[in-house]
Amino acid sequence: DADVTQTPRNRITKTGKRIMLECSQTKGHDRMYWYRQDPGLGLRLIYYSFDVKDINKGEISDGYSVSRQAQAKFSLSLESAIPNQTALYFCATSDAGTGELFFGEGSRLTVL
């Protein structure tokens, strides 16, 4: 069951293009996150949101922006994509009580 759904799953784009990655969840969680995964660097937090009116920068927010359209939707945008933003991007939600993260399947982005 796809509690956390990411679209697109794969995207190839060119330098300078605007890209949006979308995430939707059916878990009813207030907390949502965007991570980036790179080989040898693990998971790094880009942005997180604890509710619809709350947006916070993570450790690598430069070059990215987010929008929390509803409790269930959290989008990540690259205003002007560059090659070093080529990575696997994960959306996640969390249970505020336990802290457990629930991840989407990932969106693989390639910037040429």
Next chain:
Amino acid sequence: AQRVTQPEKLLSVFKGAPVELKCNYSYSGSPELFWYVQYSRQRLQLLLRHISRESIKGFTADLNKGETSFHLKKPFAQEEDSAMYYCALISGGSNYKLTFGKGTLLTVNP
């Protein structure tokens, strides 16, 4: 500064051998620690958390505050344990922060 260190990028063992994936942390408060696993072509998922003190798929992890460690152990590795493992730490309160280690890729050979 809050930090999670997984010293081994790669770990290879034979089926039936014991396995230990190391995780050390740096945090001044009382940490909440987790292990997440990513099997091939699957999404990241929680393996276990230190608060629950449970064993999942034969894995256990004990929080050692003196050594600031949360190593993941299994006495007899199975081929299906081959995956990427991430240790993670949450600091709570008003200064919320979640930090992942860089991960260890475990390969269990037949």
